[in-house]
Amino acid sequence: MLLDDEIAALSLQLMEIELDESESKGKYAAGNPPDTKIASDNFQSEILGHLDFLKDLKMAHSIACAVNVDAHAIAQLTEPEKRARYDREYASRLQEGYPNEPYTTSSSYNDSDSFQDLVDEGNTINLDVEDALDTEPSNAYADQQAKVLGEFSQMHECDVCYEIYRAPFTILLPCADRYCIGCLKRLFLDATADESLFPARCCRQPIPLHYIQRQCSSDELESIQNAEIEFSTSDRTYCSNNDCARFIKPMDITGSQANCPYCFTETCTACKAGFHEDTDCPADPALQATLTVANEQGWQRCYSCRTMVELDHGCNHMTCKCGAEFCYICGANWKTCPCDQWNEERLVVRAEEVVNRAALRPLPEMELNRRVEEMADALRQNHNCTHRGWLPRVEGGNGQAFRCEMCARQHWRFILRCPQCHVQICADCRRNRLR
Ligand SMILES: [Zn+2]
Ligand SMILES: [Zn+2]
Ligand SMILES: [Zn+2]
Ligand SMILES: [Zn+2]
Ligand SMILES: [Zn+2]
Ligand SMILES: [Zn+2]
Ligand SMILES: [Zn+2]
Ligand SMILES: [Zn+2]
Structure with a gap:
């Protein structure tokens, strides 16, 4: 019998007993009920007990279904245990003499087969309803059910938006930050339009896509995949039709001709303007002029992705949105050139900025100069800071x-x-x- 049918049948039986009771009220003296009344009371409490059991079972079953749909949420519930187990194993491997094996903070104890691990460890919450109906619920089963119910009803705060959600609507990342589904999804989608967020990461660790994949539509997944291609391409070409301006994938480029699959505009990959014959590409002179102007205004071109990066703070160390680090003066890969690592003049300007920002009121000149000098020293020492x-x-x-x-x-x-x-x-x- 299906769970719902049995629950309905029992509820009906219960109603009949209650009806019977109200009809027989007053037909016997209080404190001296007939045997039939005692029997029917026993039967009633038996039915009530079984009904409760069936309702619990139904709830556990629907949770089990939900878990099958979102195996990931349940996998996270065991994250701390897995972490602890991994740590123990790592420690014992160390004692056995494999000291150089890297300690992993994300992937090896936390991969996509974790739901399978959960099942293997006997924590399965896939319920066989028919079996459960035939036998009394075992203690292990009841404990398991209580545990799952407890974990699922736990409330957690999203570390990003500070809203409170039930556990299955939050995602615990390997860095131990907990995101709500909305915030994690937003991070992935923002990263498709903002390279400084790409690849989506938290606490400097990339977040594997499978953490949010199930919550994304196929369009969203496609734009995540497209961003991955775009951001890993050096010297990118965008459609020269300003109304389109989409990234053109390397597979749509032949020679120096990039063909936009959306608006069919052809773009020159050298000068990034509309396509033309090789001979009259104005790329070099025009580009050089632009670069000179840009350089005067404190911009430098990233050697890796070729976008312009604005210089800030006092150091010649530049970090592009794409993650490449290079020298502001010559544009070479950082620390591969003989240029100074900072510019004294700009460093002092930055020191003044920092001192003034921290001061509660304008400082007397002597004090200001002393603090700026001190700050400039600190900045020289820490010009390579990665915070x-x-x-x-x-x-x-x-x-x-x-x-x-x-x-x-x-x-x-x-x-x-x-x-x-x-x-x-x-x-x-x-x-x-x-x-
Ligand atoms: Zn949130
Ligand atoms: Zn910010
Ligand atoms: Zn984090
Ligand atoms: Zn186009
Ligand atoms: Zn050209
Ligand atoms: Zn770059
Ligand atoms: Zn240099
Ligand atoms: Zn820092």
């Missing part, structure tokens, strides 16, 4: 917004400040933009 370690919060509150020096957005609540190099960045950039 690792703890970034203390600077709380807002006096009606002044903080500007994130990475994404340029205004923040009112707080900003994070690197104690080494004094760069100030927002919490989102710390989580998702630092490499």
